[in-house]
Amino acid sequence: MCIVLARKYRPKNLSEIVGQPVVVRILENAIRMNRIPHVFLLSGPMGVGKTSTARVIAKSLNCEKGPTVHPCETCKSCKEINEGKSVDVIEIDGASNRKVEEARKIIESMKYPPLFSPYKIYIVDEVHMLTLEAFNALLKTIEEPPQYVKFIFATTNMQKIPPTVLSRCMTLDFKKIPEPVIKNHILKICEKEGITIQEEAAMLISSLCEGSLRNAEMLLDRTISYCEGNISLKDVENSLYVLKEEDVQAFLDATINGNIEEVERWLEKIETNSVDIFYFFNMLLRRIEIYIKEKTYPVEQMIGVMDVFYKAFMDMRNGIEGEVVLRTAAYKACAVKNLVKIEDFLEETKTKSEKIERKGMQSKMESFPVVNYILEEFNGKIVGRL
Ligand SMILES: Nc1ncnc2c1ncn2[C@@H]1O[C@H](COP(=O)(O)OP(=O)(O)O)[C@@H](O)[C@H]1O
Ligand SMILES: [Mg+2]
Ligand SMILES: [Zn+2]
The missing domain is CATH 3.40.50.300 (P-loop containing nucleotide triphosphate hydrolases)
Structure with missing residues (x-):
């Protein structure tokens, strides 16, 4: 045994x-x-x-x-x-x-x-x-x-x-264990067990285990049973039902750019391939952190996207079904691009309504310049938080 x-x-x-x-x-x-x-x-x-x-x-x-x-x-x-x-x-x-x-x-x-x-x-x-x-x-x-x-x-x-x-x-x-420490631990265990493992494979496991060595060892167990003696990055991806890093990135780019059709295609792929949503969220949140650090997109927009996916991840951990949570979050994240900051909105509304008042504009909605402005300028946009 x-x-x-x-x-x-x-x-x-x-x-x-x-x-x-x-x-x-x-x-x-x-x-x-x-x-x-x-x-x-x-x-x-x-x-x-x-x-x-x-x-x-x-x-x-x-x-x-x-x-x-x-x-x-x-x-x-x-x-x-x-x-x-x-x-x-x-x-x-x-x-x-x-x-x-x-x-x-x-x-x-x-x-x-x-x-x-x-x-x-x-x-x-x-x-x-x-x-x-x-x-x-x-x-x-x-x-x-x-x-x-x-x-x-x-x-x-x-x-x-x-x-x-x-x-x-x-x-x-006790703290969560840093990823490089976990990666080295995995490499050492494999050496003792006489198993060869690609460094990228050990890295992927350490990034998915949420700082827990027990999780890391359990994931390694699963991968070893899957492939016997020789572990590649692909084996980890397949045995743990995770998407490739590039795919996670492509999904994220599509949501940030508000490209609903592409997001839809990814969601379908995730569902048909039974991708593990838990790990998917993990990889996604890590990628978002990298984007924020590297300023790949405007930081405020990224924080909005992070907020949406992080809350979704928490919902999943609290028992709501992963696929449903991911789908809703993906649509919300698509909308972040069109968010208008509430301060900007108020500021613009103020100047605009002042202008309207000064000109004494004739309008059916004259007595509601703010409402009028919302209809005119913010048509189709979402104001405030998701
Ligand atoms: N800091 C650590 N150093 C070495 N192994 C660890 C460490 N933390 C967890 N492990 C591995 O995970 C297993 C479970 O750890 P455990 O001490 O029961 O964690 P906890 O009580 O914090 O949940 C251990 O048997 C060991 O294989
Ligand atoms: Mg314990
Ligand atoms: Zn003794």
């Missing part, structure tokens, strides 16, 4: 955690100086190393040679933590153990010292899911737990943690 890459390449010690230099440095120093807080809070997006780091901390503390930055990997404790079997390291999923009763059980179990190791370590994942009552029950304990207890909380949503709890934790902020 092949183990999925994300599991096979779970970092075993601090030096294997990539792309989180600040976190690693703080932890190395804390462990070396043996200044380890009662409660760690690891916060950050998904798939960037929080759970892995929590286990690495547990190993560093409970290794026979610990506390150590280089856990031995051979003692009972190291081995059991690697296999997720250590009785002294208790992993709790906050999302399915939210209630105060469960918090009380944790507190109760803390009375008993660790069986085989220096510390009893509670790793609570998705800790923001605990109810307020559960947090309150834990407050006193996390402030002054027994000497042998350590907590490691992990969360993707720090805002939801009560400030009273936050103020008692040492917080470690």
